[in-house]
Amino acid sequence: MAISVEKGVFNLETSNTLYQMKVDGFGVLNHLWYGAKTDCVMDYLLDYPGVGFSGSPYEADNQRTYSLDTLPLEYAAEGEGGFRVPALSAENVGGSRALALRFREYRIQKGKYRIEGLPSVYTGEDEAETLEIVLQDSVSQIEVLLRYGVLPQKDIITRSVTVKNGGDRRIMLRRVHSLCLDIPYGEWEWVHFHGRHTMERQAERLPVMHGVQQSGSGRGLSSHQQNPSVLLCEKGCTEDSGFCIGAALMYSGGFQTQIERDQLDQVRLVMGIDPGTFCWALEPGESFHAPEVILSCSDRGMGELSRRFHRVIRENVCRGKFQFSGRPVLINNWEATYFDFNEEKIAKIAKQAAELGIDMMVLDDGWFGKRDSDISGLGDWVVNESKIRGGLGQLIERLNGMGMKFGLWFEPESVSEDSDLFRNHPEWVIRVPGRDPVRSRYQLVLDLSNPEVVEHLYRTVGGILRRYHIEYVKWDMNRAICDWHSSALPPDRQMEMPHRYVLGLYSLLERLTGEFPDVLFEGCCGGGGRFDAGMLHYCPQIWCSDNTDAHDRTLIQYGTSFFYPISAVGSHVSAVPNHQTGRTASLKARGTVAMAGSFGYELDLNRLIGEEKAEVAQQVKEYKGYQKLIHGGRYYRLTNPFEGNMAAWAFISPDGREALVQGIVYRAASNVLRGRLRLAGLEREARYRVGGKVYTGQALMTGGLLLPWTWGDDMGFTFFLERIDCQ
Ligand code: GLA
Numbered sequence: 033m034a035i036s037v038e039k040g041v042f043n044l045e046t047s048n049t050l051y052q053m054k055v056d057g058f059g060v061l062n063h064l065w066y067g068a069k070t071d072c073v074m075d076y077l078l079d080y081p082g083v084g085f086s087g088s089p090y091e092a093d094n095q096r097t098y099s100l101d102t103l104p105l106e107y108a109a110e111g112e113g114g115f116r117v118p119a120l121s122a123e124n125v126g127g128s129r130a131l132a133l134r135f136r137e138y139r140i141q142k143g144k145y146r147i148e149g150l151p152s153v154y155t156g157e158d159e160a161e162t163l164e165i166v167l168q169d170s171v172s173q174i175e176v177l178l179r180y181g182v183l184p185q186k187d188i189i190t191r192s193v194t195v196k197n198g199g200d201r202r203i204m205l206r207r208v209h210s211l212c213l214d215i216p217y218g219e220w221e222w223v224h225f226h227g228r229h230t231m232e233r234q235a236e237r238l239p240v241m242h243g244v245q246q247s248g249s250g251r252g253l254s255s256h257q258q259n260p261s262v263l264l265c266e267k268g269c270t271e272d273s274g275f276c277i278g279a280a281l282m283y284s285g286g287f288q289t290q291i292e293r294d295q296l297d298q299v300r301l302v303m304g305i306d307p308g309t310f311c312w313a314l315e316p317g318e319s320f321h322a323p324e325v326i327l328s329c330s331d332r333g334m335g336e337l338s339r340r341f342h343r344v345i346r347e348n349v350c351r352g353k354f355q356f357s358g359r360p361v362l363i364n365n366w367e368a369t370y371f372d373f374n375e376e377k378i379a380k381i382a383k384q385a386a387e388l389g390i391d392m393m394v395l396d397d398g399w400f401g402k403r404d405s406d407i408s409g410l411g412d413w414v415v416n417e418s419k420i421r422g423g424l425g426q427l428i429e430r431l432n433g434m435g436m437k438f439g440l441w442f443e444p445e446s447v448s449e450d451s452d453l454f455r456n457h458p459e460w461v462i463r464v465p466g467r468d469p470v471r472s473r474y475q476l477v478l479d480l481s482n483p484e485v486v487e488h489l490y491r492t493v494g495g496i497l498r499r500y501h502i503e504y505v506k507w508d509m510n511r512a513i514c515d516w517h518s519s520a521l522p523p524d525r526q527m528e529m530p531h532r533y534v535l536g537l538y539s540l541l542e543r544l545t546g547e548f549p550d551v552l553f554e555g556c557c558g559g560g561g562r563f564d565a566g567m568l569h570y571c572p573q574i575w576c577s578d579n580t581d582a583h584d585r586t587l588i589q590y591g592t593s594f595f596y597p598i599s600a601v602g603s604h605v606s607a608v609p610n611h612q613t614g615r616t617a618s619l620k621a622r623g624t625v626a627m628a629g630s631f632g633y634e635l636d637l638n639r640l641i642g643e644e645k646a647e648v649a650q651q652v653k654e655y656k657g658y659q660k661l662i663h664g665g666r667y668y669r670l671t672n673p674f675e676g677n678m679a680a681w682a683f684i685s686p687d688g689r690e691a692l693v694q695g696i697v698y699r700a701a702s703n704v705l706r707g708r709l710r711l712a713g714l715e716r717e718a719r720y721r722v723g724g725k726v727y728t729g730q731a732l733m734t735g736g737l738l739l740p741w742t743w744g745d746d747m748g749f750t751f752f753l754e755r756i757d758c759q
Contacts, residue, residue, distance in 0.1 A: 034161045034182040035140050041073050042138070042163060044180055046187040049329055051180075053106045053165075058091055058098070059134035061106040061167060061178075063214045066277065068331045077216065078103070081296065087113035089132065102296060104214035107167065107178055107193070109133050110207075117244055117290045119212035119302050122195070122314075123204040124172035133167040133176055140164075144181040144190070149535050151282050151569030152324045153181060153190050153348045160184075173199035187330075188344045193304075193322040197314040205312040209288075209304030211279055211325040215264070216298045218275075222291055223263035223334075225591045229256045230579035230612050232560040233591030235674065237265070240293050248288035250308045252477075252513025252530055253557055254564040260287040261564075261595040263334065264301060271335040271669055272712060278330075278337045279303055280595045282349070283323040284566040285534035286310070309516065311527035326565060334594070335712065339666050342597035346663075349565055350572040350600070352545060354552045358659050359573065359599070360391035360437055360504070361652050362632030367580065367606045369636070371398040371405055375420045375427050379434075384637040386434040388645060389652040392504060393431050394439035394632075399424075401451060407474040410446045411453030413492050424500050432501065439504025439552070440496070444489045445537065446475045446510060459519040460485050462529075472511035481532030482520035486540050497548050507541075507571060508556040534566075541570040554602055554630075563592065563600075573602050573630040580606035580634060582617040582625040583746050586679035586696055589628055590669065593681070599663035603629030605651070607639070617746040619644055623651040624694050624748030627662065628681060631655045661685050661692050668712045670695070677707075678739075684713045691720070691753040693737070700742035707739035711753075720753040 036043045041064070044051035052064040052074055065074035086101035089112060100114040110118040111130030123129055144160035146152050163180040175198050181190035191211055197203050220240040224247040225233040238245070247262065249255035260281035269276045279301065281287055286306030293299050304322055312320050326344060330337040346355070363385040369377060382393040398404065399420055401412030409416075415424045428438045447454050447461055454461065454476070461476040463469035469476055478485050496502070518529045545553055555562060555571035559578035567574060577588045585603065592601055603626040608616040626632070633648070640648065655662075665683035670693070673679035680695030691714065697707055714720065714729035722737065732753075739749055 034184040035163045035180075037138065037140070041075070042165070044163065044182045044189055045069065046182060046184045046189070048187050048331075051189055055135040058089060060100065060103070061133075061135050061165065063104040063106045066213065066215070066329055067275065083295065086115075089113065102298075104216050104298065105212065107133065107176060107212050108300070109169070116294055116300050117292050117302050118207065119209040119304070120176065120195070121205075121207040121307070122174060123206065124169070124174060124199070125201070129206070131169045131172065131174060133169055136166045136168045136175070138163065138165045144183070145179050145192070147192055147321050147324060149538065150321060150323050151349070151538060151566045152192065153183070153188070153282075153326060153344065154351075155181070155183060155348055168198070172203065173197070174203060183344065183348070186344050186348075187328055187340050189327045190324050191327060192324040194319050195314065195322075196319040197316050200316050202316070203314050205314055205320055207304070207307040207310070208312070208320060208322045209302045210281060210322045211301065211303040211327070213277070213279075213301045214298060215301070216296075218299070219267040220293075220299050221265045221267060221269075223265065223594065224289070225259040225261060225594070227256050227588075227591075229558050229561065230577060231584065232256045232563065232577050232588055233259050234587060235591040235594065240264070240291055240299055242293045244290055244292045246288060246290040248306055249286045250306050252285055252309070252533060253509065253562045254284050254287060254566070255512070256558065256561040259563065260289070260303070262289045262291075262301070262303065263337070263594065264291070264299070265334065270333050272333040274333050275331045276329065276334050276337050278328050278341060278595065280326045280341060280565050281323060282326065282565040282569065283534065284537065284562050284564050285530055305531060309530040312531065313525060313528065323566065335668055338594050338669070341595045342667060345565055345568055345595070346597040346599060349568050351569065352572065353549055354572050356664070358656070359552065359630045361389070361655060362392050362394050362439065362504070362604070363390045363637065364394040364396055364604060364632060364634045366396035367611055367634040371403065373398065373419065375422065378427065379430055381637055382431045382436045383434055385633070386436050388637065388649040389656075390436070390633065392437035392439050394441065394504060394506060396441040396506065397443070397508070399440070408448045408450035410443055410448040410475055411451040411478070413442065413496060428501050437503045438501065439506065440502050441506040441508060442493055443508040443510060444493055444540070445478055445480060447478050448475050462513060462516060462518070464515045464517040467515065470514050475511055477511065477513050479518045479520065479533070480536030480540070481518050481529045483536070484520070486536045489540055490543055494544060494547060497544070497551060502551060504552045504554065506554050506556050506575065509562060510558050538566070538570070545570050556602070560588070560592070563596065565595070568596070568600055573600050575602040576629065579612045580604055581610040581613040581615050582621045582696065582748070583615060583698065584613060585625045586673050589625070590673050590679060593667060593669060597663075598629060598667055598683070601629035602632070603627075604632045604634040606633075607635035615746070618744060618748065619647050621696055621746045621748035624750055625696060627651070627655050627658065628694060631659075658692055661690055665692070666713060670709060670712060678709070680709050682711060682713065688715060688718075689755045693751040693753065695749055697739060697742050697747045697749070699745050700747065706741055708736045709739055710734065710736040715755070718755050719757045721756050722751050722753050726756065
């Protein structure tokens with residue numbers, strides 16, 4: 033049994049971890065432990081210090097050391113003398129925000145719960161168990177349902193929260209966080225992933241300071257600037273040793289992560305929908321579901337934690353035909369042509385691509401409506417026959433005739449003011465009446481909180497997918513959302529709109545991916561502005577960044593790898609000088625970096641010179657040979673590219689017989705020793721053949737491998753290892 037309950041103590045056990053809570057004498061649910069297995073009830077660690085100015089609940093009478101301001105709580109509500117960041121804040125009786133949550137009941141079920149309208153981890157019946165705990169506030173009759181999914185084999189626990197209004201008047205939810213985790217002891221650091229357009233998910237590790245530190249997004253998207261994932265590491269935790277906890281929110285809209293170190297040096301982590309752009313009116317009898325958080329912890333460092341997240345996201349979040357199958361190698365025309373193309377140009381690129389072994393031509397932005405630049409046309413999803421003469425059907429047939437599959441770009445959520453859609457339905461855009469809308473990339477956003485708009489998009493995008501032989505969709509979204517206002521919602525419901533938008537998006541994606549199971553959906557948001565576990569439920573891969581520079585990509589992909597599996601990372605070889613940075617990296621380096629993902633090209637292949645075509649053909653062949661190992665293998669970060677002169681990583685096959693080591697040496701140097709790279713994840717005793725020589729795992733993990741002499745900056749390298757003693 034993964035879940036057991038004894039004397040008011042709840043134990044959630046996985047192969048290597050224990051999560052423990054306990055109902056105390058006042059009915060308050062205390063958090064006791066999340067960490068390595070202990071075979072013990074951890075309540076002996078609870079302390080009751082008499083801290084001045086930390087008040088007590090009334091029922092504690094004169095027991096002044098009992099305070100919700102100092103106890104580790106499982107789910108902290110605002111207003112009962114707890115001054116740390118709350119997980120729940122709700123205006124209830126008389127407009128007050130006070131809540132006193134007390135334990136009411138629990139249930140244990142086989143299998144994993146699902147959340148209505150939201151993406152969540154799914155499992156087989158025998159793969160997981162669910163614990164439901166109901167807390168209640170007796171004055172307002174608000175019920176809080178805490179749900180825990182335990183996946184013992186994967187060392188994963190999921191959490192989600194449903195708030196029910198059991199009273200007889202409307203309540204206003206101001207904050208319903210999905211995660212609340214109190215950690216009373218230890219010295220902690222946190223890792224978050226900040227960035228910007230073309231430089232997403234830069235890993236930053238900081239000490240947890242007194243007070244509140246936070247990351248989040250109020251942009252209506254999970255965003256380029258922050259990612260809804262966070263690591264808490266004990267000081268000294270490394271890739272392969274030490275204790276850390278990871279949390280990833282399955283949500284694609286605005287979010288908030290807060291970490292507070294309190295007066296007693298205790299740490300609280302909360303995570304959920306961004307309260308700054310959230311409010312929800314809950315009528316009597318109604319329920320609100322918060323999104324899911326995926327949790328894991330490891331006492332074997334951050335690498336092990338990442339591999340657990342990779343596995344659960346790949347196996348229990350992503351879905352569909354392409355979840356495990358080989359992904360097509362793509363050629364995308366965006367950086368090759370931008371808006372300047374016609375069907376001949378596309379066919380010419382596709383023909384060259386087919387000759388080099390590439391599988392699919394993706395036609396990017398500009399194929400529809402009046403779309404010769406980014407100032408018009410969005411919303412009019414009708415082929416522009418002055419560019420694609422003969423229409424899409426004819427082009428697809430021609431490409432299929434060359435042996436190429438066909439994929440198409442859409443940006444369904446956006447609209448240009450200069451479009452028929454906007455002229456016909458100005459009321460469908462997000463804007464505040466009486467105010468000019470905020471433009472970004474000269475475009476506006478459609479109101480996906482309005483079911484009519486969602487229906488229109490389903491009919492339009494679905495219609496095209498039904499009509500043509502399209503095997504891939506790039507689902508883009510190129511701006512953040514502000515001036516929230518929906519013409520379809522009454523004034524007192526307007527602040528529900530950001531969350532309703534996300535629900536509308538998910539319902540649309542659910543219908544389309546359900547109806548077109550043979551189409552591979554790749555998420556995109558100006559590159560990686562919506563790279564989160566929510567989107568990965570619908571799109572097994574996401575375009576990682578609009579920055580295709582090999583050097584920068586190593587930094588972006590490094591940060592992305594902490595939570596997201598390599599198969600999720602859309603990654604292309606582009607032309608040099610690079611269009612985002614002007615840097616010139618060798619084709620070998622560009623190929624090496626792009627191979628650590630779902631691979632493709634994004635340049636005019638006809639412009640390749642000399643040996644380059646043969647090199648591309650060789651890369652495609654190499655990638656196809658390694659794809660299973662890259663996507664299905666265990667991933668190891670071998671360096672921190674922010675600290676040294678090299679980015680390096682490895683994939684080890686599940687049976688441990690093969691490994692692929694790749695990387696980039698950033699700056700070349702003369703008259704120096706060759707670089708040395710220590711490997712990880714091998715078997716110490718085993719012997720491995722590398723380029724005709726044999727080494728022990730022990731040697732490779734302690735002495736390391738000698739890298740080639742550097743020649744030119746950003747030099748790519750690849751080693752293939754084969755274990756030889758158990759064939
Ligand atoms: C976004 C995407 C790019 C490309 C352009 C087209 O920026 O990330 O890959 O599709 O839009 O406008």
